[in-house]
Amino acid sequence: xxxxxxxxxxxxxxxxxxxxxxxxxxxxxxxxxxxxxxxxxxxxxxxxxxxxxxxxxxxxxxxxxxxxxxxxxxxxxxxxxxxxxxxxxxxxxxxxxxxxxxxxxxxxxxxxxxx
Amino acid sequence: xxxxxxxxxxxxxxxxxxxxxxxxxxxxxxxxxxxxxxxxxxxxxxxxxxxxxxxxxxxxxxxxxxxxxxxxxxxxxxxxxxxxxxxxxxxxxxxxxxxxxxxxxxxxxxx
Numbered sequence: 072x073x074x075x076x077x078x079x080x081x082x083x084x085x086x087x088x089x090x091x092x093x094x095x096x097x098x099x100x101x102x103x104x105x106x107x108x109x110x111x112x113x114x115x116x117x118x119x120x121x122x123x124x125x126x127x128x129x130x131x132x133x134x135x136x137x138x139x140x141x142x143x144x145x146x147x148x149x150x151x152x153x154x155x156x157x158x159x160x161x162x163x164x165x166x167x168x169x170x171x172x173x174x175x176x177x178x179x180x181x182x183x184x185x186x
Numbered sequence: 187x188x189x190x191x192x193x194x195x196x197x198x199x200x201x202x203x204x205x206x207x208x209x210x211x212x213x214x215x216x217x218x219x220x221x222x223x224x225x226x227x228x229x230x231x232x233x234x235x236x237x238x239x240x241x242x243x244x245x246x247x248x249x250x251x252x253x254x255x256x257x258x259x260x261x262x263x264x265x266x267x268x269x270x271x272x273x274x275x276x277x278x279x280x281x282x283x284x285x286x287x288x289x290x291x292x293x294x295x296x297x
Contacts (some may be wrong), residue, residue, distance in 0.1 A: 105285055114192075114276055114288035115229075161229070165285070173244075174217070174278075174286055178228045 073098045075164050077177035084152050085185050086157075092147040092180050094162030103165035104145040105174070106136055110158045121145065132156070157184045189213050191279050192289035198250055199267055207262045207292045209277035219286065221276040222246060229276065235260060266295045283295040 096102055103122050119130025120125040126138040136147045144179050145162060161178040161180045187207075190211040192211065197273040199205055216237040222228040231244030235254040249271070250264050262281075264271055274293045 103285075107288075112291070112293065113288075114290045115278075116288070117285055120285050159226070173231065173234060176229045179226075181226070 073164060075162050075175050075177035077160075077162055079180045081181045081183070081186060082180070083183040086154050087151050090147075090149045090152045090156070090182070092155050092160050092162075092182070094147065094177060095143050096147045096162075096164045097143065098143065098164050104136075104138060105123045105163040105165065106134070106145075106147050107163060107176075108128065108158050108162045108164075109179075110159065115161065116149070149163050152182075152184055154186070157182055190277060190279055190287050190289040192275075192292050194292060195290060196293050197295070199265075199294070201268055201296055202265045203267050205239065205264050205267055205294070207275055207277075207294070208291070210258050210290060211260075211279040212258065212283065213279060213287065215279035215281050215287075216257065217280045217282075218254065218280045219280070220244070220250075220260070221251060221278065222260050223249065223274045223276055226272070233255070233262065236283075267294075269296045272296050 076095045105120045106118040111117045118134050119128050121128050121138045136148050157183050159179045161179050163174045194211050195209045201278035218235045220233040223229045231250040233252040235241050241252050250262050252262050272295050274291050275291040276291045280286045
């Protein structure tokens with residue numbers, strides 16, 4: 072069955088430090104991959120997405136992610152974290168060829184930023 | 187500006203009441219979805235629709251029902267609310283499955 076795993080439930084980084092959030096997926100075909108961010112009490116905002124082509128994708132707010140097929144991973148990175156980045160981050164895979172593009176979400180990683 | 191709208195944002199209601207959570211989108215997307223999310227937890231798909239007059243149940247069993255009479259509108263109804271229905275409900279739409287646009291959510295509390 073298709074699944075998405077985010078191994079880190081909670082991460083704390085210092086402001087200005089680099090960030091990497093991990094995401095692993097299990098999917099039989101070439102996946103469509105997404106990262107979303109959710110601020111407290113809000114909906115989800117799309118940070119970036121990967122469909123094909125260059126395996127390093129750039130997103131909004133200075134985020135990037137790298138697709139590694141050999142590792143079934145799609146890790147999210149940011150070189151320098153800002154206090155406003157504190158939020159919940161969700162990785163997702165789209166079942167584009169099954170059930171009309173239904174998104175399967177990981178469990179989420181909560182990011183805290185300390186001064 | 188939001189292209190997908192959910193109302194109300196917050197709702198506190200008594201047990202046994204019937205409620206309808208509204209979701210509307212202005213993007214002309216065929217596919218729409220309802221997710222349920224408990225605080226700090228992952229999202230669980232409870233309903234989805236491929237288009238008008240199409241509705242399907244998602245991965246998480248839910249006592250709610252949905253309808254899709256118009257492309258832009260995908261309301262969710264609970265006939266008799268219970269405390270176990272307390273959660274956040276997120277609506278989303280997509281164009282051909284290439285990622286979703288989410289609404290801001292409805293936080294429901296049943297007392």
